[in-house]
Amino acid sequence: MEETPKQHYSEKEKNEVFHGEFLPHISSMYNFGYRLTLDRDDAKDLVQDTYLKAYRFIASFQKGTNAKAWLFRILKNSFINDYRKKTKEPSKVDYQEVETYYNSEEFDRQITPDLRVESLKDMIGDEISNALNSLDVDFRTVIILCDLEGFKYEEMAKILDIPIGTVRSRLHRARNLLKEKLTHYAKSMGYKNV
Amino acid sequence: MTPSSNPFILADGRKPNCMEMLQLILDGEASAKQQDYFKSHMDTCMPCFKSFHLDMSIKELVKTRCCGDQAPQSLVDQIKMQISQNNPS
């Protein structure tokens, strides 16, 4: 993204890119902002800030390339640099530990949780959303990018500034944590046979 | 390549285990060939069959329950206004 040569846009072209390629992603951006901050007002601020930055740095954006990934990256950076500093959000999980986990024999052990598809079907309220929100923000983020927004490993690596191997291990761990939460919900909902 | 060769085999010749294959499928990174291979693999591998259905159900649920919020119109208007103010044309 940094290596992209500066583009020369006329005012008219800038507006075309902004309205045609940036604004269509605003609902995805808003949802991402909300899932990161867990606050609708903060999400609005973050999205607004992101769009103003995107416009200011539009010369770094190459027309017709992946605008969505570019915008997500700006939002993620704003979240880390501007928002996270102001809040008490706990700092990053120990990724060393995560890598070790992934590379250990633990990974080869097939984890077949007791959770059943049938008990998921009864989670018709906010259980799924709450389970996602309860994950550490870094784990939440990879689930959002992959499952909600359909980004590929390579795109996620660029958005998050981490190697693809870390994307994979983080996703793997995030899915397991989410499953644990859901199993817990299923049990508390009174399934004898989750 | 023989028709029966495993499309999951890595560049270094190592054959990924069940969980690694499943993850590529879940993460949307598997090629069409890999998906086909995994489908027939599930016929003979019960843990993969069970995990696949559970994990895909969770993925689908996350997608339907945690998405779909439209950005508020006030936010869209605010952004448009700020852009046009910064750039009187």
Ligand SMILES: [Zn+2]
């Ligand atoms: Zn298997």
